[in-house]
Amino acid sequence: MAEQMLSEITEGCRLPVLRRNQQNEEEWPLAEVLGIKEQNGRKQYYVHYVDFNKRLDEWVTYDRLDVRRMQIPRKDAKTPTKNGSGSCSRPGSPDREMVVCPRPFLHFPHRDRPTNCQVNWHAWEPPSAATAPSLCEEPAGSIPKSNPSSQNGGSRRPLVSMVGRKRKALSMPMDEDSQDSSDSVPAVPLPRQTGSLVCDKSHDDIVTRMKNIECIELGRHRLKPWYFSPYPQELTSLPVLYLCEFCLKYFKSLKCLQRHMHKCSLRHPPGNEIYRKNHISFFEIDGRKNKNYSQNLCLLAKCFLDHKTLYYDTDPFLFYVMTTYDCKGFHIVGYFSKEKESTEDYNVACILTLPPYQRKGYGTLLIEFSKSL
Known part of the structure; x- marks a missing residue:
């Protein structure tokens, strides 16, 4: 039976x-x-x-x-x-x-409780203030603003508001002599066909609906991915995927990572340091000049962004990586990206705070910094 x-x-x-x-x-x-x-x-x-x-x-x-x-x-x-x-x-x-199938009574052991990431909006405070929020999102056109319905890990999925974007008012000229001017409906803008907002038609197929990476080790943190990310197929069967926390290159074993760390000369993201205050720094990375780092950053970000569609075409983008500094180097906290030339005048294309640093105020700092550029 x-x-x-x-x-x-x-x-x-x-x-x-x-x-x-x-x-x-x-x-x-x-x-x-x-x-x-x-x-x-x-x-x-x-x-x-x-x-x-x-x-x-x-x-x-x-x-x-x-x-x-x-x-x-x-x-x-x-x-x-x-x-x-x-x-x-x-x-x-x-x-x-x-x-309907018969089924005997089964005893179920206790399970770990799932966690959930909630977005909250307040002024940014130093990382010691645990009540400040974080943000993890990926723009996919115009998304209406919505508040999370519950703090429960099993709550219905919330919509994420597009914070940090400069929007242009839509003007719909009306012909006063037209017979349809009184009841006409504004046309819905077509989806974007370029940049990070392009509609990804392969996003909802059977393969990408399943998480393919079990665990990621990044520095002193072990991260459990939330979504599918297009890492090489041969790495998806590994129990742990190891990443260099400075260049974000991925490895199949801890021994390979240790060998790489002896050769890797980076102790901070490539590019120019454009801001520093206390232990927090921002680095500006050109997606064309630092293609490998930018692609690895996008692969890591896709693990935590459901609707991210940008993986390899990083040339039109600038990446701004936020880090914290200690005696070992600059450790990535989060990042946001923007198009070098945006026809819609958007100041953010993608923004993410890594899970270990969420709910500590870093997300709001990322948003405020993107507005100040």
Whole structure:
């Protein structure tokens, strides 16, 4: 019976999955199975919790699935393809039919509570003030401003406001002699076709919906990625991906990283230091002159930005990296980027505070610095 139920779980089906919220309470939200793998002779299922942020997606074992209320996708329905062709919006999941399966009672051990990143807006204070916010976002056209609905790790995904952008007022000239002038609707601007705001049609395919990096070691921090990042395929099966915290080059083992550190001459981001106060510095990096560093920075940022589309074409951009200084060098805290020539006069293309430095005021400092340039 157990083997029969295991065979019925396929990619695309939906069923309740056990998870614990920040109050350590058990809940059974509906989740969609995106991938299946076998590790150490035991099957694991990659699930996306419906209406939850993608950063909460995870691999789970069979004992956390409620197969009695499984919804199997219909065979005649269209499913997302791996080539990513189609519109820029997330492809809808096909219609499902309910399948009821008997299931014995199972005991579930306690699970770690997921964490969530919340954006809050106040004046920037020194890093010692824990109440100050951070910001992690990627622009994708015009995004309406919204406040997070809850501090719960299982809250519905919030929209991120486009802070730090200079917007131009839209003027819609009306012809007074036109018969449609009284009830005409302003035309919706088309998506951008250049720069970091270009609509990425491959973003919502099956491959990019799944996190591919398990863990990243960056200096003294170990980071758990939130989203997919296009690192080389041979590195995605490693338990830990090692990064040089100064040049951001990636390695498959700690020994390779240690050998690199003996040769790496950088102790700060490449480029010019344009600001310093106490232990905080900003470096300006040209995406054309420092292409390797800029590409590695974008790969790292994609792990924590869901809608980031810029990876390799860094020539049109300037990157401003914020660091903290100690006796070992300048350690990256976050960054923002901007186009060298922006037709819309935007002053920010992408902005991110790394997770270890969030909720300490660095995000607001990044925003204020971008406005001052």
